[in-house]
Amino acid sequence: MHRGKGMKFVGDSRVPAERKPNIPKDYSEFPGKTEAFWPNFLLKEWMVGAVFLIGYLVLTIVHESPLEKKADPTDAGYIPLPDWYFLFLYQLLKYKYAAGDYVLIGTVIIPGLAFGALMLAPFLDTGLERRPSKRPIATGLMLLGLISVTYLTWESVVTHDWEKAKTQGKIVDVSFDQNDPGYQIYQKQSCVGCHGNTLTGGASGPSLIGTGLKPEEIMKIAKEGKPPGMPPNAFKGSDEELKQLAEFISKLEKK
């Protein structure tokens, strides 16, 4: 590169006036079948990307992304589950010596050691040898880590109650008149505590939408209870109010 005296510039800028030809390097001088990135190799990468994109789009179309019902912080019975790539950390905290009094082992010490070692791998494994078989400690520790993560994820998946998970967050499409006198009574009574603000049920009470019951039957349940969950005499109010409530609930239907 030309430096110093005698250099010419474009105007008063720092751009050199001398133009360089836009010619690629000659790759015949490189060893083996070395290829230029642009455009030869990029075209192949592009094709791999296109095939990958097709698979990706098929996945997107076949499995619609999930959406559960709107967050309701009052639903104490909901069993939470993080996204799948956090399951191993979540599962770790279910073991005796990584929970309770020992929770720091599960939240700080084990993950800290594992991820710390991963980050500092080049400074821990400083030998010149690159083949996995020639550096058994590094390879062994990584395999151990892989097996642990796979095992923990697996355990987390098989112990999760998928049947309940399917129903607990389901969007229930229901519309009712919030100003209905029956709903006003419903909210004032203890019903709302178990059956929820939207009458869709919760941890301790079933959904009241589309029960198919007649008002008389609902009045009976509200007074006498229904084992095992529903206690007798749950309703405290006048007979007039009870009737309005029962008529309101019996009218609720799934859309």
Next chain:
Amino acid sequence: MLQKIYDWVDERLDITPLWRDVADHEVPEHVNPAHHFSAFVYCFGGLTFFITVIQILSGMFLTMYYVPDIVNAWESVYYLQNEVAFGVIVRGMHHWGASLVIVMMFLHTLRVFFQGAYKKPRELNWVVGVLIFFVMLGLGFTGYLLPWDMKALFATKVGIEIAMTIPVVGPIAKTFLAGGEIIGAQTLTRFFAIHVFFLPAALLGLMGAHFLMIRKQGISGPL
């Protein structure tokens, strides 16, 4: 015509060296799947980048409809999913891309690890790569809350409770993430800001460093 435009710009800005820097790098035989099929393991890093680009683009379109407040967040996602033309595809790509990017990054990490490609002189590039991994996990964690549905809320509650058990840092992290005592309106706006501005900014910076280093050092040789 195009050549004339190029020459006009090049005369003023001297872009040829820049362009040759981007276009001129050799792809050695041992990383080229066209010559050795087993070299497909070298595709994982590129595919991670490819999905990251898709995540950024689909995320940009999602923010055209998404509203980060607890009253409207779920409704806006529901609307996007059920009413907006191709909304289900854009959200689906963002949702599945979040998982795929973790898978690809994981495979890329394993390839680099088992080939011992992180050894001198490439230590710094490995450290930056692991930082990218952490940022991606952070993006996954913050993005999970945004639809404001049941699993979003309760998974975030659990996540923050776990963070709380860490001495000293835990309570500070909770205040920073939740914006108060409860997981609520403040938390959602904070997670949105972190997911859309803070972490992507960190990600782009780290990826820039990752690519600069690989261009400077070249890819590691065959085993």
